[in-house]
Amino acid sequence: MGKKYSITSIVLIVFIASCSFTTIEQGQEGLESQEDTSPEAALSTPKAEISGTLVIYSGRKESLVSEIISEFAITSGVKVEVRYANSAELAGTLILEGANSPADIFFSQDPISLGKVAKEGFFDQLPPKILENVPNWANDKNNYWVGTSGRSRSLVVDIRNVEDSELPNDIYGLADEKFRNRLGLAPTNSSFIAMVACMIELDGEEKVLDWLTKINGLGYKEYPKNSPQVAAIVSGELDIGMINHYYTLRVLAENGDEPIKNVYLNEGCGAMVMPAGVGILSSSQNKSAALAFIEFLHSKSVQETFTNTVYEFPLVVGIQPNTLLPDINSLNTPPSLDWSVLSLWQEKAVELIAQAGF
DSSP: OOOOOOHHHHHHHHHOOOOOOEEEOOSSOOOOOOSOOSHHHHHHSOGGGOOSEEEEEEOSOHHHHHHHHHHHHHHHOOEEEEEEOOHHHHHHHHHHHGGGOOOSEEEESSHHHHHHHHHTTOBOOOOHHHHTTSOGGGBOTTSSOEEEEEEEEEEEEETTTOOGGGSOSSGGGGOSGGGTTTEEEOTTSHHHHHHHHHHHHHHOHHHHHHHHHHHHTTTOEEOSSSHHHHHHHHHTSOSEEEEETHHHHHHHHHOTTSSEEEEOOSSSGGGOEEEEEEEEBTTOSOHHHHHHHHHHHTSHHHHHHHHHTSOOEEOSTTOOOOTTSOOGGGSOOOTTOOHHHHHTTHHHHHHHHHHTTO
């Protein structure tokens, strides 16, 4: 089994983030800031008047979004400072900072972390012009954040050692003796925690704790994140990993001969499709630039980058998904998930993960 994380370390992961920033200089000289920084006023602000510094807390990895953010800085003339960390960490940091946070934008890998910040009342509501860019399921029901791309939970399997016929219909079926010493997972990963929160909401704490405890007893292998699970399967040290779908697709895009594939479960939270998303902090000092950044994330070029480079599902209508992606409508995500409700279960999910011995 891999490295273990105590409940103390998991709680720290959720609530403490690194203080380092990456600064991206603007491509042109900025103009004077506007006095009215409300979202409505910002939308009416000509793009030429967007200026100043934009502070982004990014739970999306630097390797995935740094070029996108740099392009925004160059084309908008806005100086950008980015703080990269785990989405759950940054949500905890924003709550601790409260109204004194320097952040303008929270760019999150998962909707649960966004919901946690929204629950505390630290986001502005976004205007319809922004929200209407993507489907309703990918937005906060109270309009505090908006989706930027879609990500599905999946299993990555070694096609040399795993038969389709032995795989379960849902995530609970992995708690079976036939999978002893064959499973991998990343228990501190934001998306795994989001999946467990979904399971608690749909199935209750007792069933989820029983599942986690059984998985822990099957000689699972623990990883700090998703990509090492894919690498472990390629190398033959692991049969089945619990990941987000795009990690497998990136490897296949680089080398289609690898003996791996994604399996999308037939039902339940193990088949959950989640939006990555973004919200504007109420304490933001540059809301015009923050809204411009969200519009930039919904642009054709950026949506095409998400699907053709990151292999996520584009959310804006009219963008052609990469051919490696399944039809998003064929995935069996639980219907009508309320991301704000799931955020209420995040701390309980962390607690149960630790209680089960991870």
